[in-house]
Amino acid sequence: EAQVTQNPRYLITVTGKKLTVTCSQNMNHEYMSWYRQDPGLGLRQIYYSMNVEVTDKGDVPEGYKVSRKEKRNFPLILESPSPNQTSLYFCASSSGGHQPQHFGDGTRLSIL
Amino acid sequence: GDSVTQMEGPVTLSEEAFLTINCTYTATGYPSLFWYVQYPGEGLQLLLKATKADDKGSNKGFEATYRKETTSFHLEKGSVQVSDSAVYFCALSDSTDSWGKLQFGAGTQVVVTP
Numbered sequence: 001e002a003q004v005t006q007n008p009r010y011l012i013t014v015t016g017k018k019l020t021v022t023c024s025q026n027m028n029h030e031y032m033s034w035y036r037q038d039p040g041l042g043l044r045q046i047y048y049s050m051n052v053e054v055t056d057k058g059d060v061p062e063g064y065k066v067s068r069k070e071k072r073n074f075p076l077i078l079e080s081p082s083p084n085q086t087s088l089y090f091c092a093s094s095s096g097g098h099q100p101q102h103f104g105d106g107t108r109l110s111i112l
Numbered sequence: 113g114d115s116v117t118q119m120e121g122p123v124t125l126s127e128e129a130f131l132t133i134n135c136t137y138t139a140t141g142y143p144s145l146f147w148y149v150q151y152p153g154e155g156l157q158l159l160l161k162a163t164k165a166d167d168k169g170s171n172k173g174f175e176a177t178y179r180k181e182t183t184s185f186h187l188e189k190g191s192v193q194v195s196d197s198a199v200y201f202c203a204l205s206d207s208t209d210s211w212g213k214l215q216f217g218a219g220t221q222v223v224v225t226p
Contacts, residue, residue, distance in 0.1 A: 033213070035216075043156075043201070058213065098144050098163075100146065100161060101156075101214060103157070
């Protein structure tokens, strides 16, 4: 089954404690992206990647890092999380620019 | 910059009622337009899309027509079911962006009651 898998689904942690949210896709997609969803704001792109070792900032990259060492994986790293990063996060992948994106089920992060 | 504006919710309807969710956009180039749906506790799923003016996207009884003259892509369904309760997002992907980044509206929650 074609899917985008994120882990964990839920995480409550404290300010400053580094965390990583993993994302993996099994569709051999080149394009991957991270979004955060906040009430009234829709989804905003954090980072994206067009291929292995090719990443770039989206609209709200501050406080986040990503890496793309393998085609299937695109982890999101919060080096020093802060409460304003409390949000619902989605990973997505697609086969190319302007193609529909496939989304994971989301990761709800709470930073205390 | 590009932007998407959609009607605020929640929209509450009775089963079998007609649903319309308004969506308008601004874009630099020639965008592709999408509607995504998010069911409770799940990620977004593509509902339908249109890639050029006057195209009509349709799926699961939902329809939306790409109207370049009014820069709109309104979502409609003639007879909703309780299972259509979800959050609906209008989005665009601008032709000037090689990556095809999605620009989302704020989302509209739809609640269908029996």
